[in-house]
Amino acid sequence: MPSPPAPRPRGTPFRGLAAAALALLALAGPPGRAQVQERSALGLTPEEWTFVAGRKIRIAVDAARPPFEYVDERGRYAGLCADYMRSAARTLGLDLEIVPGLPAGEAVARAEAGEIDVIPKITPTPERGRSILFTAPYVTFPSVIVTRADFREVAGLDDLDGLRVGVVKGLVVEEVLRRDRPRLPLEEAPNVKEGLLRLSTGQLDAFIDNLGTVSHGIDTLGLTNLRIAARTPYGHDLAFGVRRDMPLLRSALDKALAGMPASERNAIKRRWVPVLDRAGLDWRALAPYAAAVVALLAGILAWNRHLKGVVRERERIQAELREHAARLEAQARLKAQVAQVSASLQAARTRTDLAEAFLGQAAPLLGAQYGVFHVLDGPEVLTPVATYGGAGVEWELGPVALGQGLVGQCALAGAPVELDDPGGIPLRLAAGWGTLAPRRLRFEPIRSKDRTLGVLTLAFLGAFPPERRDLLAELLPMLALNLEILAGHLETARLLEAARTQTRDLDTRLDALARLAGAAQDRDARLALLQGGIDALRVRCAAPPHQG
Template sequence: MEQIFPALRAIWRRWFCCLIIICWASIAAAISNEPAGGENHPPETGGSPTPKIQLTPEEQTWLDAHPTITVSNEFDWPPFDFVISGTPQGFGIDLMNLLSERSGLRFQYINGFTWDELVEMFFQGKIDLLHSLSVTPEREEKAYFSPPYYHSKNVLILRRDAADTSELHDLEGKIIALPKGWSSIQFFKKNYPAVHIIEVESSRQALEYVDQGKVFATVEQEGIAAYFIKKFGFHDLKLSKWIDNDELQKTSSMHFAVLKNQPLLFAILNKALGTLQPEDMGRLEQKWFSREGRQIGDDDIGLTPTERTFLAEKRTITTCVLPDRMPLEAYHQNQLVGMTADFLEIFAERLGTSFTIIPTSSATESLKKVQSGECDIVPMVNETPDRRGYIDFTSSYLNYSVAIITREQEGFIGGLQDLAGKKVGIPIGEFTWESVPKNYPTVTFVAFPAATDCLLALASENIDAALLSLPVATYNIRHLGLNNLKVSGHSGLQDTIRIGVRKNAQQLHSVMSKVTRAISTKDVDSVYQKWVSLTFEHRLDYGLLWKILGGGSLLLGLILVWNWQLVRLNRKIARAHEELKIKTLELERISRTDTLTGLANRRHIEATLDGEIDRTRRYQRNLSIILIDLDNFKHVNDTYGHQVGDIVLVKFAEMLRSDIRASDVAGRWGGEEFLVVCPENDLAGATAQAEHLRQKLTEISFPVPGCQTASFGVACLARNESRDGLVRRADDALYRAKSLGRNRVENALTERKNDIP
């Protein structure tokens, strides 16, 4: 032991020094790469990047004369194209930066505009390159379009309480929201004129309109819609199945565009795009569509330029609260206290505006002031049918049970139906007054000015029970020292707290909806812990304390003796369990692994393929397979022996393992045949991936035979196709590759309109 500790300390010192060096290097790199702000990103350094593509003399001359080109940057279309603190971000921006690196062009991003404004500037020649847009006949007349670099099917986004549909004719007579300048607007005007369209500033605003019930639906790419819902907390929204309309689906492919008066610029960019490999695109998708990608820009709540101008001009938001509801909200020495005060402070910081409290004496007075327009918002209020007539509500940000409070001697209360013939107190202005009395006519409900009055009346036996939100009840029982009261049951009601905004204040409603959804779980927990997790002094019963200590000591002694015996037994069991676990894991690995190559064996790859086929059918996704056969492998075995053949198989398996996508599964199908399962990949994508593997194989030098080639057969799962049918079509394609000369990729083309099951 004396030798071990100095060694550990020495190792720790080395690691600590390395950590310090790495941290300083990271900070220095971050500082050196930090953009200067504004609209130009990446910053110009006076020279152009070195091109990584072969340019013609004419293209090189053009590049030398135009080292910097202007590129669009939309303000709010994550994860593709958006701005954080003036810095361009997103999948499309990272892709453009790759094109800049590969082409030698330097990009100056133009931001601070809506999509509609950027499109107009592009066609006016004020922007050289417009990216992440779809192709339309009108646009093709004026611009060149790249091949698609991203595709995700269009879906409808609906409220969860709306009927499920993916049929466009179900939208006729209804209102939908679409961002200004989107090609889908012209599609609906041409093909579905009975659909009413509200043009909004961004995709996020379109989803907000659906969430707030202002429109029936919006149309968006499935991947982007799912990103929005997860990142921004649109929990009341759902996605439809894919829209079955080929013309509309064409608008879901992403391209970049260059005006036709700049053919050399388009040629340079197209060459740069051609250098990107599947792994390049895979890294971008992993970055922006993963959980980590959704966390980028969390501090930005997505206010539009119009909304920011609105807040600047408004200066303050007048606020009324429902008083005497601690720990939620109350007045203390003419100051607002409670959870509402803290949430308003968070809202003010996020919005860059102030909230002015309009004092009121009751919940009824506060609601009347909102109805008259004297107050802009009520920050903690429950939505009811009556209130919807004069208040627009945000999504909820707090949710509490409504509890039944009784005196200590009462038993468990199963629900309000158990209180028939009893008197139950409810504070005036509570949302429960709208529904509870008519649903429980046999119960006598008594109104009280505030929750404290209600609880004091219950403690004094003037009523039999009280109906209160759980945090309000527990806080005031402790604060008032009402030790003879308890929570006896759940009413079945939920106090779902939202921000209420005066009717027809659309800009304000949109702003408050965004700031509500931006509240983090950490913010909610810290506010709750501050106001609800409080300690109070109570009288101590010393007689009871000594009885507890005496009985506890005896029980503790018995537990210690028993525990000592259990510890010895548990150690033996733990050792045996650990040994069994290691052996089980090893057996499991052996049962699904090919012993020579370390890839999945035939049984495991079949089971994986069956599982992916089930998932593909359930979620209507793409699934492809690549069947690979090493060319002339029998000749290798016959000429050099089976040991050399095994070396070739192992080296090929290593290449396969390192060059397929993380989501793919590769296995040995038999002999010199291998199979790769490619989830979320269509026929074109899997064919490109197979071609990449084929080229990679030709670059590898094997120890004895030197070079080795392979033939590839690719197939994409068809509707209602079995596993055997899919493999058979891939095998047919592989046979065709063999018969056409080997060392090539062939795919199983079909005449079906759609490869999706």
């Protein structure tokens, strides 16, 4: 078989760099809290999250279907479908196990037998739907007719009669062509590469497959003598195929695909399908000089548009990178502030120590000018144990009953209360030269496991921006944990002290009993001695008088 023509360049350096940068940026998800918020926005049910969380799934990979999926020379799973699969797995927290070398038909059979969980690249059909479940299609490509550039004009399937037409064996396009065009002689090829090489060397007159596969094959093999001549009425929807006994996995994958940003989808498509659809273009139909003029003008316009697009893409990427860097910096700053406050609580030995340490560190970070820390004493009473900026407060702090006032209501409802411009509350903050009225009051319940442990009251002279709200949201669970740990330590200390007191009481009683026992023994000894004397006297008195 003659060797194919030499490879040709695949696009400009600018386009390759921009596409690579877009792909890397799109596939890098935001970490930490931002990622949690993104997952929450998917709308998964608790049952779906429980099913997918940390699950390892086996995916069937057709090792020879680039650009959709293949296994490269290093054994890595790659391609357009691979990028979609990894994006969905990253969003849902799935662990992927690659099972290579499974064409669609064998993959469906293995999934039906329970040996495969997901098929990342499959075209839904009614027959396959009896064996597996399908997600909504995540990408669609038309089937196209490929001919040699010097071959006669082909505008559609009606122009293929009498020609040698190649298709890949076992794919959906062969199935629909044999059903709808039974008189069309089809020659089967084992894969797209073999079919395109046969067409390039004249063994076939036309080849039919989806646009993505043939575009990638033409560029990769450098077959400059081939062109996309026309579209067919058939399209290829690509979806994820899922085992029928895993409907929760199917619905979770559907939501993950639906939540993918358009920028990420476009970046994946540009990365793997760089060749544009040229169906219907036939420059031979134009006069040579007119073709040259049109080509020149089109090239100039396209280059200008390309340069503008590169600039816009670069600016967009830079803006997204700056935004991403700002998010990372904000998250690092927030974690550092939480760690700073947490470290200050480690030395606390009483609730007052804990409250004063927390208010002293957290209030400045939150921008609060005044604070009160109430803890729940027993089931019904909240006791203030520490204040921040308390000098100049006009009321006298005292215990608050559960449900009484804003503090008690916040504790009872277990929900925050916020007041803007609380003019009716007699609170004035000392400033050294006078007093100031707060513009915002916030009452936050300190909760752990659906149980209220106390209430944190904060007063602000200015606004309470979102980044400080995020910091407060991170600080409250940490504060509740420290409060519970301290309560446990205090209860342990109380029990130990009670045990020591009981031990001391027991020792005192034992000493008293020992003294009583000693005194009883001394009394018995004296009684015995006295009894002996009496007995001796009785003997002497009973003896007859001495006859001398």
